[in-house]
Amino acid sequence: MSKVNDKEPGEERRDQIIRIAMQRFATHGYHQTKISDIVREAGVAQGTFYWHFKSKEAIAEEIVLTGREKLLEAIGQGYRKDAGSVEDMVKASERLFIRLFSFAADNRYFMELLLKGVVTEESVRRLVEDTRGAVESAFRHNMERAIELGMLPPSMDVPVRAALLVSMIEGMISRWLFGSVELHEGISAKTAESLAAEASSFEFYGLLGT
Numbered sequence: 001m002s003k004v005n006d007k008e009p010g011e012e013r014r015d016q017i018i019r020i021a022m023q024r025f026a027t028h029g030y031h032q033t034k035i036s037d038i039v040r041e042a043g044v045a046q047g048t049f050y051w052h053f054k055s056k057e058a059i060a061e062e063i064v065l066t067g068r069e070k071l072l073e074a075i076g077q078g079y080r081k082d083a084g085s086v087e088d089m090v091k092a093s094e095r096l097f098i099r100l101f102s103f104a105a106d107n108r109y110f111m112e113l114l115l116k117g118v119v120t121e122e123s124v125r126r127l128v129e130d131t132r133g134a135v136e137s138a139f140r141h142n143m144e145r146a147i148e149l150g151m152l153p154p155s156m157d158v159p160v161r162a163a164l165l166v167s168m169i170e171g172m173i174s175r176w177l178f179g180s181v182e183l184h185e186g187i188s189a190k191t192a193e194s195l196a197a198e199a200s201s202f203e204f205y206g207l208l209g210t
Helices: 009-028 035-042 046-052 056-076 086-106 108-115 122-148 158-178 192-208
Strands: none
Touching: 009 035, 009 046, 009 056, 009 108, 035 046, 056 086, 056 108, 056 122, 086 108, 086 158, 086 192, 108 122, 108 158, 122 158, 158 192
């Protein structure tokens, strides 16, 4: 008989505490959230929290590191192995954006911590900055690979293009998930797939489109 869940009870409890902490940090604020709030919602004693995490800062750091790993994995799937046409690049970019927007939708609270500066604790803030830098570096890596394959011109200013692209993605995710109801209603109603199609088209064809 196959196991439905391979995790031990302690691991499940740990994951539950992380989920609750992440949600409370995003919705109530990091400094406004007390460990007592987290354990109360989890239905555990404070000793259980400290069994898994030495502090509130430690759990925030773990949230960022775990989310970073998953986010970079999604971007890494866009690394090209073979050359292709412009149409191939657009389609590959669209698939990458679908993964990114889907990840953002499935990990809304993590994205809020990442993009809205919710946690100001120095060690966590540095991890957030490092994560956003790692995302930009991953896009640079993908662009450099496309240049190696002759799919993009060698003269391309990769750091600038990667910065522009990541800024666009971060801005779209922020408006899609956390934007103004009045100003961004049309954006928030879109699916990950439709946003990805718009983003990939803009990446290669600009305002004029195809």
